[in-house]
Amino acid sequence: MFDKVTVQDLDLKGKRVFCRVDFNVPLDDQRNITDDTRIVAALPTIRHIVDQGGRLILASHLGRPKAQVNPKYSLAPVAPYLAKLLGREVRMAPDCIGPEVEKMVAALADGDILLLENVRFHAGEEKNDPAFAKQLAELGEIYVNDAFGTAHRAHASTEGVAHLLKPAAAGFLMEKELRYLGQALAAPKRPFVAVLGGAKVSDKITVIENLLVKVDALLIGGGMAYTFLKAQGIAVGKSLVEEDRLELARELLAKAEARKVRLLLPVDHVMAAEFKADAEPVVSAGVAISENLMALDIGPKSIAVYTEELKQAATVVWNGPMGVFEFPAFAAGTMAVAQALAKSDGLSIIGGGDSVAAVNQSGLEAQMTHISTGGGASLEFLEGRELPGVTALTDKV
Numbered sequence: 401m402f403d404k405v406t407v408q409d410l411d412l413k414g415k416r417v418f419c420r421v422d423f424n425v426p427l428d429d430q431r432n433i434t435d436d437t438r439i440v441a442a443l444p445t446i447r448h449i450v451d452q453g454g455r456l457i458l459a460s461h462l463g464r465p466k467a468q469v470n471p472k473y474s475l476a477p478v479a480p481y482l483a484k485l486l487g488r489e490v491r492m493a494p495d496c497i498g499p500e501v502e503k504m505v506a507a508l509a510d511g512d513i514l515l516l517e518n519v520r521f522h523a524g525e526e527k528n529d530p531a532f533a534k535q536l537a538e539l540g541e542i543y544v545n546d547a548f549g550t551a552h553r554a555h556a557s558t559e560g561v562a563h564l565l566k567p568a569a570a571g572f573l574m575e576k577e578l579r580y581l582g583q584a585l586a587a588p589k590r591p592f593v594a595v596l597g598g599a600k601v602s603d604k605i606t607v608i609e610n611l612l613v614k615v616d617a618l619l620i621g622g623g624m625a626y627t628f629l630k631a632q633g634i635a636v637g638k639s640l641v642e643e644d645r646l647e648l649a650r651e652l653l654a655k656a657e658a659r660k661v662r663l664l665l666p667v668d669h670v671m672a673a674e675f676k677a678d679a680e681p682v683v684s685a686g687v688a689i690s691e692n693l694m695a696l697d698i699g700p701k702s703i704a705v706y707t708e709e710l711k712q713a714a715t716v717v718w719n720g721p722m723g724v725f726e727f728p729a730f731a732a733g734t735m736a737v738a739q740a741l742a743k744s745d746g747l748s749i750i751g752g753g754d755s756v757a758a759v760n761q762s763g764l765e766a767q768m769t770h771i772s773t774g775g776g777a778s779l780e781f782l783e784g785r786e787l788p789g790v791t792a793l794t795d796k797v
Contacts (some may be wrong), residue, residue: 402579405569405794407445407544412454414510418540418565419449420557420789422547422773423460423478431477438549439482441773445546445571446486446513453510457539459496459519459557460547467523479515490515496522497535505539519557526555533560546571548578549774551789552781562792570793573773578790580749580770581717581781589714589747590616595706595737597622597720598754601645605652606783607719612655617662617713619706621698621722621733625666628653629687637671637689664709668699670723670730677727697723698733706733710740719752719782725761734758742767751778 421442426434433439449456465473479492489512493501496516504514516539519525524532533556537543543565545551550558551574562568570578584592594611596604601624611618620628623640630636631649656663668686671693672679683699698706710716718741722733735758741748742764750759751772759765772778777787 402575402582403796404575404578404790405567405796406575407448407569407571409796410542410567410569412449412452412542415454415542416457416505416508416540417449417454417542417544418457418459418536418561419445419544419571420547420550420561421446421458421460421571422549423458423475424462424549425478427477433477433481436481436485438773439478439485441573442546442571443485445544445573446482448572449544450486450488450511450513454542455505455508455510456513457505457508458513458515459536460516461520461525461550461557462518463520465518465520467520467526469521473518473520475515475518482513482515486513488513493517497532497539501539519555524556526553528554528556528560530560532556533564537561537564540565543568544571545569545789545793546573547789548574548772548777550777551774551787552777552785554788558789559792562789567794568792570790574790576770577772577774577778580747581751581772581778584715584717584747584749585614585782585784588614591713592715593617593619593709593713593717595619595621595710595716595718595720597624597722597734598752599623599640601627601642601649604720605648606785607779608652609655610782610784611717612652612659612661615661617664617709618656619664619709621666621702621706621737622720624720625698626695628665635688635691636695637691638694639689640694662709664705666695666698666702667705668701669695670697670699670732671695672730675724677729679727679729681729696727697730700732703733703736707736707740710737710744713744714746715749716741716744716746717749717751717782718755719779721754721758725754725758731758735762738762738764751775751782
């Protein structure tokens with residue numbers, strides 16, 4: 401199931417450990433961190449390295465500075481925040497490469513921590529430039545990747561350095577992500593149910609195709625449901641539809657039928673005349689939507705059907721909301737999925753930024769088995785793709 405060397409396998413005492421983390425955190429206008437989920441998720445790996453006497457060099461990106469030094473994307477606010485969480489000093493480097501940084505690395509004692517400046521200030525990071533990767537690698541002796549959220553990117557700090565520093569190990573968060581997602585896809589406890597939502601079928605085609613050969617049931621909500629309904633000849637009014645994907649939707653429905661996968665679509669909807677937070681919600685009588693309305697959430701009958709299906713599931717993977725959950729009047733479907741998973745005894749794995757935001761909004765995050773920190777990475781994993789940042793790690797012998 402998991403065949404990579406982990407940080408637990410290594411002797412770290414006195415070693416310079418180059419650790420890629422995901423500190424791409426949201427900041428307000430005063431540069432205060434508004435959500436520390438990603439920092440907190442990396443703490444077990446950070447604590448382990450320093451407790452074992454490793455000399456820790458932390459690398460991350462923040463935002464999209466487009467290979468320019470931009471104070472708006474500096475990681476400087478993270479150093480004191482992390483220091484407070486750990487109860488120990490975290491030094492901040494002025495850059496991620498160069499003589500000044502090398503001096504600071506050389507001065508590290510066992511258990512010390514240095515946070516490098518945003519790796520994306522350099523064009524070599526996203527280009528996975530060998531010369532830039534070499535400069536980063538020279539800072540460390542051991543490589544640890546705990547940034548699952550960027551594992552789908554072949555960048556210098558996520559993939560390039562892993563080829564230059566051996567062993568290249570997975571941190572605890574990376575290992576946890578891959579164990580849960582890997583188990584769900586390779587050997588799930590059954591019934592295995594996937595809940596997919598979000599706006600567009602086109603964003604989830606590969607995920608649907610990959611999951612159709614693995615799941616017992618597929619529950620579809622969000623904007624993408626209306627492309628499937630229209631493909632069946634059902635009136636969808638002004639709802640979001642990808643006209644160029646109708647044939648594909650028919651093919652996916654046929655595939656599900658051929659594989660005896662229960663593919664569930666909404667049987668009723670919460671609708672409105674306009675896409676607005678204060679729009680008047682109207683519940684449909686059945687599956688058809690009148691031409692002057694658009695569906696913005698699944699309806700109460702759909703919630704009952706989906707909840708019943710989730711009650712019986714032993715493994716659930718959820719990616720994408722059931723409706724426009726940012727508007728309170730159209731959040732009931734998404735919140736009902738969160739509540740059903742919170743009550744369930746099965747394994748619940750939440751992936752994708754919107755689903756994670758919805759779970760956090762519901763206040764039920766503690767009742768989920770695993771909430772993935774990697775939106776794009778978890779989606780690509782569900783698509784069955786190789787993640788470059790994982791492939792590059794050292795295999796267990």
